[in-house]
Amino acid sequence: MSRVPYTSTTNACKLCTPLGAALVFKGIEGGVPFLHGSQGCATYMRRYIISHFREPMDIASSALGEKHAVYGGGPNLKKGLLNVMKKYSPALIGVASTCLTETIGDDVQMILHEFRKEFGDLELPEIVHCSTPSYMGTHMEGWHRAVRAIVDQMVTDKAPPAHSVNILPSLVSPADIRHLRELCATFGIAPVILPDISDTLDGTAKEDYEPIPEGGTPLAAIRGMSGARATIQFGRTLADRDSAGESLRRRFGVPCHTVGMPIGIRESDAFFAALEEAAGVPMPREVGLERGRLVDAMVDAHKYVFGKRVVVYGEEDLVVGLTAFLAEIGMKPVLVATGARNMGLEKHIADVCAGVAGELPEIHEGVDFHDIAERSATLAPDLMVGHSKGYRYAREWNVPLIRVGFPIHDRFGGQRMLHIGYRGALALLDHIVNAILEKKQEDSPVGYVYL
Amino acid sequence: MPDGDLLDERRSQVHRTGEGPLDMACNRESLAGAVSQRACVFCGSRVVLYPIADALHLVHGPIGCAVYTWDIRGALSSGPELHRLSFSTDLQEKDVIFGGEPKLTAALDELIDRHNPKAAFVYSTCIVGIIGDDLEAVCRKMTATKGIPVIPVMSEGFKGNKREGYVAACKAMFRLVGTASGNEAAPLEKEAVRAAVRPMTLNILGDFNLAGEIWIIREYFERMGLTVIANITGDGRVDDIRRCHTAALNVVQCSGATMDLAKMMKEEYGTPFLRVSYLGIEDMADSLYDVAEFFSKDDPDIMRRTQELVRGELAKLMPELARYRRDLQGKRVAMYVGGSFKAFSLVKAFRHLGMQVVLVGSQTGTKEDYEELAAITDPGTVIVDDSNPLELSKFIKEKDVDLFVGGVKERPIAYKLGVGFCDHNHERKEALEGFVGMLNFAREVHASAMSPVWRFVPRREKRPAHTAQAATAATGQEKKEDAA
Numbered sequence: 001m002s003r004v005p006y007t008s009t010t011n012a013c014k015l016c017t018p019l020g021a022a023l024v025f026k027g028i029e030g031g032v033p034f035l036h037g038s039q040g041c042a043t044y045m046r047r048y049i050i051s052h053f054r055e056p057m058d059i060a061s062s063a064l065g066e067k068h069a070v071y072g073g074g075p076n077l078k079k080g081l082l083n084v085m086k087k088y089s090p091a092l093i094g095v096a097s098t099c100l101t102e103t104i105g106d107d108v109q110m111i112l113h114e115f116r117k118e119f120g121d122l123e124l125p126e127i128v129h130c131s132t133p134s135y136m137g138t139h140m141e142g143w144h145r146a147v148r149a150i151v152d153q154m155v156t157d158k159a160p161p162a163h164s165v166n167i168l169p170s171l172v173s174p175a176d177i178r179h180l181r182e183l184c185a186t187f188g189i190a191p192v193i194l195p196d197i198s199d200t201l202d203g204t205a206k207e208d209y210e211p212i213p214e215g216g217t218p219l220a221a222i223r224g225m226s227g228a229r230a231t232i233q234f235g236r237t238l239a240d241r242d243s244a245g246e247s248l249r250r251r252f253g254v255p256c257h258t259v260g261m262p263i264g265i266r267e268s269d270a271f272f273a274a275l276e277e278a279a280g281v282p283m284p285r286e287v288g289l290e291r292g293r294l295v296d297a298m299v300d301a302h303k304y305v306f307g308k309r310v311v312v313y314g315e316e317d318l319v320v321g322l323t324a325f326l327a328e329i330g331m332k333p334v335l336v337a338t339g340a341r342n343m344g345l346e347k348h349i350a351d352v353c354a355g356v357a358g359e360l361p362e363i364h365e366g367v368d369f370h371d372i373a374e375r376s377a378t379l380a381p382d383l384m385v386g387h388s389k390g391y392r393y394a395r396e397w398n399v400p401l402i403r404v405g406f407p408i409h410d411r412f413g414g415q416r417m418l419h420i421g422y423r424g425a426l427a428l429l430d431h432i433v434n435a436i437l438e439k440k441q442e443d444s445p446v447g448y449v450y451l
Numbered sequence: 452m453p454d455g456d457l458l459d460e461r462r463s464q465v466h467r468t469g470e471g472p473l474d475m476a477c478n479r480e481s482l483a484g485a486v487s488q489r490a491c492v493f494c495g496s497r498v499v500l501y502p503i504a505d506a507l508h509l510v511h512g513p514i515g516c517a518v519y520t521w522d523i524r525g526a527l528s529s530g531p532e533l534h535r536l537s538f539s540t541d542l543q544e545k546d547v548i549f550g551g552e553p554k555l556t557a558a559l560d561e562l563i564d565r566h567n568p569k570a571a572f573v574y575s576t577c578i579v580g581i582i583g584d585d586l587e588a589v590c591r592k593m594t595a596t597k598g599i600p601v602i603p604v605m606s607e608g609f610k611g612n613k614r615e616g617y618v619a620a621c622k623a624m625f626r627l628v629g630t631a632s633g634n635e636a637a638p639l640e641k642e643a644v645r646a647a648v649r650p651m652t653l654n655i656l657g658d659f660n661l662a663g664e665i666w667i668i669r670e671y672f673e674r675m676g677l678t679v680i681a682n683i684t685g686d687g688r689v690d691d692i693r694r695c696h697t698a699a700l701n702v703v704q705c706s707g708a709t710m711d712l713a714k715m716m717k718e719e720y721g722t723p724f725l726r727v728s729y730l731g732i733e734d735m736a737d738s739l740y741d742v743a744e745f746f747s748k749d750d751p752d753i754m755r756r757t758q759e760l761v762r763g764e765l766a767k768l769m770p771e772l773a774r775y776r777r778d779l780q781g782k783r784v785a786m787y788v789g790g791s792f793k794a795f796s797l798v799k800a801f802r803h804l805g806m807q808v809v810l811v812g813s814q815t816g817t818k819e820d821y822e823e824l825a826a827i828t829d830p831g832t833v834i835v836d837d838s839n840p841l842e843l844s845k846f847i848k849e850k851d852v853d854l855f856v857g858g859v860k861e862r863p864i865a866y867k868l869g870v871g872f873c874d875h876n877h878e879r880k881e882a883l884e885g886f887v888g889m890l891n892f893a894r895e896v897h898a899s900a901m902s903p904v905w906r907f908v909p910r911r912e913k914r915p916a917h918t919a920q921a922a923t924a925a926t927g928q929e930k931k932e933d934a935a
Contacts, residue, residue: 008558009514009541016515038577038609039481040491044519047859056863058840063481069581069609076483083458083484087841099513100577100609103547134513135542135578207909209844209867339514389521392535 010370014339016134019045020142021096027195029216030091037098039063051409053201060084074111088211095129102133138340151244159227164190165278168233174202175418187279192221202415226252230278235317236260236348262420264325290422301433306330313386314405316343324352333361334379341366400435469830475821477836486839489814491608495616502526503687507568509538512576524877525661559593569689570600580607614815621711631693650749652678652698657705660685667885696720702727729884731800736761764886775893780805786856791816809850812838854900869908871899
């Protein structure tokens, strides 16, 4: 249910639109994110992203001042692009607008058109732009808009057929993306993962500071997406939207599988089924073994987790995936919440809970942590699952918080957390069970040795 | 030309000590596309006012501005913690079209009733400046309705840099100053207020109580026989600020943040101010002596007490520092900080550790600040205004730096280059002010510069073996400390 009428926001459970776009552009090979707005937006988002990934995150800005706000930001956008070209030699600059430039009415498409004409003699990078006013949607909206913009603006011709699959993984961790690539290899298929932040936001120690870190989806691979055997995009809520995968299907006939975030058994099954179909091979033995190990562990764990009441919050598709898994292991999601609006969460949660959960959780869209806390007070949760922002509430209620998603800035290694596929579910299961055991051990007057 | 690979427009913001006259361009807009480390006007206001713990801080704008500033500073409170919550009007598209005033009114109405704050600050963001919501009018109405001061902070992000934000914050606070007299019965006329000034009292300005630092400083002042009326703004309270005009002195730390408030108070109430710094040994001691001297006309014994305090603290500190200095001697330091005033103290503090500062930069320094930096740094030191990751990484390599001091955004630059890093910004969890802070600082510097991990970083793997030996020595020392 959505909140009406208006109430103010206290401790938001979402981030702003351009942040998602900046993360996407960071996952392109040679890509530099560029925010068209005042300097603060870029700097705040850099700080925020750095605290999660612990990696450099250079976001350029058109650094608009008062006179630009009055006379338009075009000149500064052009100047900024030239400076980024000089210092970074990027293969791609991803320009995302902000609430300021959207509201003063800057026509970024036209400015870029002029820019290409004025500086056509220079070797221009690919310049992709997307409209991301922060008063429309959340960071996930910005993410999907940027992916869509890349596909629409760069995939313009039908590429020769290739034995590849496009994977649009949404916001998952670098470790998840590395796992995806490995999985595709076991299916004997080359994936084009868009975006690919596995190296750019989880890099190695190097000889030098790289202006643009190595890695990211190669531009040629993006242009070739029109020749892929299929697109698999993660996120049940994408099915209701005009997504990047849908754009590739409509324009180039690339079959599009929209699956849920592959978290837990059944959502992962659906992903692997799509992969089997795209690759034209049955599930490899190794993957089957991982599924078996997961089921085995679920059996081992079932008594510790059964009936435990969980509050789940975060990005719309992530919470659907997490709820699916928590219900599968017999936990009781009592509240599922997201800061996003109009995501059809009730239906998606009902779908993933079907057959495993007795009673459906309360579902709230467009909420902040004040609402979540207010609702949870009567729900008496045993556990919270979500990003670091729930910490103050978990502390208040003295329940464990399983940190999943973005941002994780009060723990180490958020970027290396695995969630997806059978292996990811197993990692998540270990975390959850151990958190419950630790709490039980801590609360116990005698201190168990065997549990 | 050593700086040939700087962007042309950036060259006038880089200087090398001793190489020609200093003619630094500063306090200008950040260059588009240069990836400045700076934030915006809103950021400046938010950081200054943020630690006032019993005020409601409502960000009027789309959600981003509020979420990125949600509880990001380590400003501790000894009482209420309202400042740690993130409030926003969360403007949506239709508000941008039809105006955000109704939402602002509704939000204030709801939040003031819910939290009973002593005052409310309403921050204006970029978009509010564009759509032209009349914050002043909304705040005036809410002040009348709710019976608490509801104060607009004119902090539209695009209206300059962080420095303008400091001014906006000071203007907002100044509206509170003088609205309560120290003696509640006294009238508020200016002359009467001036007469009501209480001897042996002061306000602490420009300290944000990161990791509880202001508590260390307050204790020093109290040991000197002084009473602190208002903490502005670390561990701040609205009522204290309202009566802070009754203090005999303002001590101002942080070059940019609260100096404007001190100037306004001087003009309006005649309150004198002293610039101080609590970082490092000399600056901490000098600051206490300056304050003691100011009050010695009221209490001739204060200087003696202050000397005792400083002597006692130094007796504890110096032997410990000497141990760290043995390892750190000769190491090179770069720093990039928000305000430049902190940099003066740090340059001196590093000398006590035997370390040499080879790069110093700031986001918001003034020409005078940079002149002073040029005067106190060694020849060849790079001084830079409003820098960016590529420039900083270039200078770190050129100067073969061992330690970088900065904030979260600078951390990965240092780490990728295999250089130790100390957070001397608002997220720090260690108190670095005062004499005890100097020891904490030395300990952190030591742990950062001496860690054996740098041996494994590609850029430094091939460095001479003395690094490795020093690291072994350090580990030995840590063990001794643990045993003790």
